[in-house]
Amino acid sequence: MSAPSASDVRDEPEGQPEGQPEADARQPPPPGPPGGKTAAVVERILIAAGLVLLAVTPRPPMMGDGLARYWALIQLLERHQISELPYSLIGPLFATPLWAVGRWYGNPQVVVVQYNLLLFALGLAAIHALLRDRTDPRLLRRFLLLLVAGSMIAAHVQDFYGEVFTAMTVGVGLLAATLTGTGRWTRLAGWVAVVLGVANTPPTIVALGLVVAVLCFRERRIRYLSVLLAAAILIIAEAWLRFGDPLHSSYANNGGGETVMPYSGEPGFSYPFPLGVAAILFSFGKGLLWFTPGLFLPVRRRLREEGDPAGGDIRSICLLWTVFVAGLVLVYAPWWGWYGGMYWGPRFFLFAILPACLALAVCLGAERAGVLAHLGTLGAVLLSVWGAANSLVYGQLRPWICYENNWRLEALCHFTPEYSPLWLPFVETPALTGPQRAALAGYALVLLWLVAPLLVRIARRTSTAARGQRHLLAWRDWHW
Template sequence: MDAPAAGDVWESEESGKPGKWAEVGSAGGCGAARSGVGRRPGGRIGAVLEWVLVAAGVVLLAVTPRPPMMGDGLARYQALLELLEAGRSPEMAYSLIGPLFATPLWMVGRWFGDPQPVLAQYNMLLFGLGLVALYLLLRRRMAGRLLRRFLLLLVAGSMVAVHVQDFYGEMFTATTVGVGLLAATLPGTRRPTRLAGWVAVVLGVANTPASLVALGLVVLVRCVRERRLRYLSAPLAAGALIAGEAWLRFGDPLHRAYVNNGGGETVMPYSGRPGFSYPLLLGVLAIVFSFGKGLLWFTPGLFLPARRWLAERDGAGRAGVGAVWSSWLVFVAGLVLVYASWWAWYGGLYWGPRFFLIAILPASLAMAVRLGAAEAGPWANLATLAAVALSVWGAANSLVFAQLWPWTCYDDDYYLEALCHFTPEFSPLWFPFVRMPDVAGPHRAALAGYALVLLWLVAPLLGRLARQAGTAIGGRRPALTWRNWRW
């Protein structure tokens, strides 16, 4: 059963165990009876509709035709085939940990005669399992309406659509680390759940060795906050797994496949240099603000304040959902610091900032929180409205227009590639408006579905903004009356 939707307060217990939901009436903050008095009329219908929207969004992501594998996804697929079918250790620079968990799908595909179409569903399966895990972990720790909004925004208000269409490795890391941190650090979870969470985190980080720094930052914060050193075992285990894989595959536990990796020379002044050669400050600015890859545009909810709201409604305080949200943010910040100096900080020929997929978790949770913040002022509500609208548009764009490329950026050996990174006209978010293609019937239906999700999410917010605007105009009515004006 879902927790109450509106005006919820979490009653924490000193024992640290999950508490009980109590309803608070809207008039004077008086407690309502547990029989359901004070619940919002039509709440059950709204809950059913939200679950229908979540389910429909998942089905839409699952049935959308997959484009041919490309880039790192194709390299991982070929490496898995080389290992499983030829019995050879592939020379691929990327980790095999994530692809190895797709072995059951490879077996199914072999049974049908072609493993590629089945393996192309791997990231979709990971995302679906992640949604189920989030629901099971949060259903008794979060108000039902907030949880449904969170899941709906992950499905239809994030850049996840493009990440479930190929065999890239970011989905494995985002799912295992994101869900793993939640399972490992939520109060009241059983010891096996916490252990499984840390194992998932270690596997996800080992799948993306660059994220070891991000995990180190998360662990450092927890060690300082709780004055416990045992959390250091997580990055140590991940580092050992990374070194072990390098030793088994390359004969050198300190093997670094990216040292001499670099791109071609373009119009940009720091192009053509290998490894971590990009200026750190410029990389941070580009990762956050660039129109074609910037987190501000692709995960705007990441920049909405949500800590105080979560602290007030999460009875476990800093050790509960709010603390997990903070851990997700710290992990994203660690990824930004690592990739800011990488020559290919933008993630290559790919829709959006693919290295930072895990950012959809704190971004979606922050937007879900702010959508229910009835006490927020008009400017905060406007910021929330902009973030949600931009996120839903990005989700629709990544599903419908992800294969629409401005090839001007990639002619002449990528010489003008920076146009797609930094200019709004060539950004994947806005290029469809510059050169709108013909949209087929199924894609039109998908766009209509995203519009319905957006309308459902922001309708209460628009109502609050209308009331706040009416109050503001009413307070300035003398200044708007023409009789009060003089020459």
């Protein structure tokens, strides 16, 4: 099934004068303030250095689903056999060129393990290419810098798990397919990427359904349903080809071990839905509030106050990305394995770094916001950069008490602060190598660069407010 054509995917916004040149959507933003060129150079250096740091960090051995996907790929390419692995092979298949290079090199696994980092770098390049002529370059650079050094991506580019493929293809695909002023082939490529990403993780079709519903109601077009149908057909076709059953699912009868938790040991979607939502959003070990705090910032309000530098595109893509995250929460909340197993942070919700980092970038530039709003942004940036540094430097630090005795006390790692990966380094305080200390210093530099203007605005607003209330300290006005 083909994706919608360019004319079908996006109409001109209501209220736009007829005959207005499409090039208006691509007009470059106004020039930045003095010193903007220096800031641009510094931020580009920080982005490049962050990618280099992710590339040179030693990789731990492949484990879990990542190792299973790797062996399924090897089985297909070298033995010409289709694995019975319950996970999709769509994402791993795109690593075939790396496997070929690895065979020539003599160690395919060493090369294939770089796959997710390559996907992430290509995703950043695509986002830059799509937005560079449509939005404020300062906002775009902050967004990319936060994705590199203010998100949990470091924990995901060190193995061969499938979340990076889905996050990059769906995230960048939605951006390419819905931006104003893009060409037919760009939009078509965007929808193809979305379909591939969703098929790579079949439960995400629920999230795509919510996005399609938003697009249908917003544009008053039903043609977007073809995207949902294409993803469903691809999922069914792979299941039919590999298992002989078009409705095959690896989730229905899959159950975890019995632990101290009252709803453990039951297969399928047996977790109480309200408790699952609360855990996904707020638990100390996996909660999006702590790992992607930008999701909880009032980005749409900030865009209304400051003005959308991309003429509505930033507000639109932020909405679509957030709706997709909401769909992920809905589909994983009733599943017993909502936490993603023995993994650093909320594994199934890597996609959330896109709207979270975009919201942070917008709020960092919101000069009209009040002191409380700035303090909220400051807290979110602190958490985000610390999470990024933590996932790289302390990503292999694990409280093994959570996994002993057949994961009997696993819930400690999900719900308690002391065993959360974010706070465990303050409890156990492991010894660090020289490169690890240098990496932490680099993240500290990024943090200082991002929050320095924010701290200046907070100081100025606080000073102004204090001067306005000096009469409260006048001793002559005080009485017994």
